[in-house]
Amino acid sequence: MFDLGRSFLATVERSPRALAIVDGDVRLTYAQWDVRVRRLVGAFDALGLKPGDCIATALQNTWRMATIHWACQIAGLTIAPLNWRIKAEELDYCLPNASARLLVFQDVSADEVAASAAARAIPRVAVDDAPGGTHGFDALLATDPAPAAPRASAEDISLLLYTSGTTGKPKGVPRRHRTERAAAVAHVAQNCYARGERTLGVMPLYHTMGVRSLLSMALIDGCFVCQPRFDAGQALELIAAERLTCLYLVPTLYHDLLAHAEFARTDVSSVRKLGFAGAPMTDGLLKRLQAAFRPELFVNHYGSSEVYTFTINQDAAAKCGSAGRAALNQRIRVVKLGSFDPDETAAVGEEGQIIADLEGDEAFEGYLNRPEADAKALHGGWYFTGDTGYFDADGDLYVSGRVDDMIITGGENVSPVEIESVLSLHPAVSEVAVAGLPDERWGQKVVAFVKRTGAVDAAALDTHCRGSGLANFKRPREYVFLQDIPKSPVGKILRRKLQAGEFQTDQLARPNAAQ
Template identity: 35%
Template sequence: MLFPLTFEQSVARTPDRPAVVHLNDGTAMTYSELQTRAYQVANALRERGLEPTDRVAICMANRPEHVVTFLATQLAGLVAVPFNFRLAPSGVRYHIRDADPELFLFDDVSRESVTSVADDIEVPMVHVGDDTPSFAEPFEAFSDAPADDLGVDVSYEDPSVMLYSSGTTGDPKGIPLDHNATFSRWMINSLGQHYYLNETMIGVMPLYHTVGLHGILCGLLSMSGTYLCMSEFDPAIAVRAIEEHEVSALHEAPTIFANMLDTELIEEVDLSSVQTIGYSGAPMSQSVFERTIETFDPDHIANLYGTTEVYGTLAYDDLHEIRDPTVTGPANVGLEVRVVTVGSEDPADTVDPGTQGELIVNTDSPVAFEGYWNKPEATEEAITDGWLYTGDAARRTAENRVIITGRVDDMIISGGENIHPTEVEDVLLTHPGIDDVGIVGHPDEEWGEVVVAFVEESGGVTEAELDQWCRDSDDLADYKRPREYRFVDELPRNPSGKIERYKLESRGEE
């Protein structure tokens, strides 16, 4: 009972239901049509010499061709290797050389970067879009293959997909996952997020990320859901689609919710179909959290936590009563977590509730990876006695919920005191003149490090005003307040919405 079969069951159950709708251009496929197209591409891949377990690299936005290609790899026993479609040329080159695929598909969003390094890529390439370059084959050629079931049976241990870490602190690492993990991730995630049959969701979370791929796409296609993909995010289109397609669930990064809430249409459309809301990838501010609840009025709203290595980690308590957007739940079904002393190599060295530590996850779970691609040293460093050290700083509440406070490496040590950036950011984000803020530590001869705030502001707020705001806050000790403010047009964030603090830290000498 793996993903290829659960998709086939959806086709049998709801052949005429819309499976994929492209919100940017309106194209759509029913389950029956998606199955036919996926069979064609799967046969085309086999006709080009690809055999089970061969890797297929995919550098495409969230579009129907990406969905079809991924599904085709799963039906043909191949391994999908999706990666960031907005990478610079050097990033494209790195991923292709590291993954060593048998075929590489790209679209117009990644075309410029791919073209720049095409001479360095000794892999057959397929282009999705108009005016295919001379070094690639057009995706339309795959339509000539027969739409026959290949009859490939995959096992739990067979490779399914290889995802890549974000690489914000070094080269991205390949994370191979077998079919057991692909099935278990969508299943456990659906349990945690209260997803059921026939959900309709907007697919903004990228398909090269486990949330977008497993949590949303695989779950929907396994349970007769409708995937509304967006290759280019437009908040107005997304908001209009909620009413038009009766969207029942939303899982987005906090910045996506903020963008939708700021559209004029948000007051005009019927949002009553939305029953479940989840957010992940970055902290949600209290103001966006409250506006989200007030505007959408969901039955269930949750803060979700997981990693590419071990997805669906923390179960998702409803936050209506808790009213704290930083809280996640305890370990999800089929998972075990602990919070241990920072720097300890003993998985049993847990800390008391309320004490900051590092979150670790037991890899004896069907959703877990077994190690990084061709990087045994990195695997050995990350896993100790079967526990993945996530690098995320966390603390448990008295109710056994977990609060992620940042990255262990992001901790600021000022005058011997530990300061987590998110606790300062949470206070500053309550100021009405701040749109966004990123906190880092910069070297200081007297204190070792001092807190520096990079601020996206609106309304002409001053450094003095923000300093007084922090002094007046009951939630921030004086030694944690920023000693310097720098006003910026935009904070650097990775595709998952997380602040790239290392880019802010590099501005220390400016």
């Protein structure tokens, strides 16, 4: 199997004049980009880096970050992309954990880099003259290009992703060249990408979705249009100006695109393929996107950093909420809640924990230096995702939430996602998140946190739920109206913040209880 360095060079040789990457005024063909990639390879050689060494980054999505990624693939180095919002204490954990030999950072990360003892202990490459660097990125880029000779094999480690670490320290997920390439090839196939597609490169390159977009575009001689950080108005401008053909985003970003005042006046007709991942999409948002874009393909992609693709639904709007069926490189089961026996499967319609076969081509082999995390997640050759879900009578998977997010009220298990989808269909609901809060009688009560677009109160939303067919015990007992739903940098709802009261209510109302 090809390693990723050979994959990139194959595209350079096949389509040297094809537009490869756009970042503001920077527009590079594959031939032009290849020179910059190989200049960095030469610079890494000059710094004494050897195949197998690790480079860490704390960068936004720019041509520089994408170039570093490909240079590492050719040089046989492992790249550990870190969140550019990273804190000093996180750097002090991640850099030694990754055995990083070099850190590349920019101005937005400079203060935290300066405060990190682990960062100060290794060479630091500063982008755009950010303070605190031992080397400048532009100087590295002036190095003579290394030969077009990949140094990695398919078995070498390509990428070290760190999970978000919403509970405890982040976990390093090592991924080999062969697993990364298999995931990229599957991404192309499952999203029906054609040669020369153009995508918005806004999902962070420290996140598996961003890496998948970068790699898949290169495999099909496509174009990666950088957006360093998401801004809905700018994203709409890029869609129109660059005639983007496909989008692969988390639901939150789609919501923000539709909610922007310029959406109705923007030409989005070039976008024919939509894909989403990272979190479930509510029924209401699915329907609005289908009506707004009328895409040829609308893919619900369910996966993780550990095992890139679990399931695919290529017609998401036709069966709202369904994550579809096992992907090309995977087998999926749902086991009974509380069980760690891969063969103790749940019945049709019964909610349980979703697990994935570790023999899949896209699967990792265990966390980096975290045996306790392996012991929790890996059982009998299967990866226990921590997600809850069930198969319906047709054999399609529905993802209902996280095991840790399950609300137990009066002895009944309640999934937040089901309630969120019901409430999302109310025309005055912009966004909604559901969580369980302590209750003396019920143990936990179901609470809906709502961002609204118009005048609506708890009574109206309770009437909506009653008319939806939602079981009585699942109805929210309280509604809290918020200015914004707290989310992670990649758009995942942070229920722990809701449960801790870390939010701002809107100006129209205080919490309301339903009867």
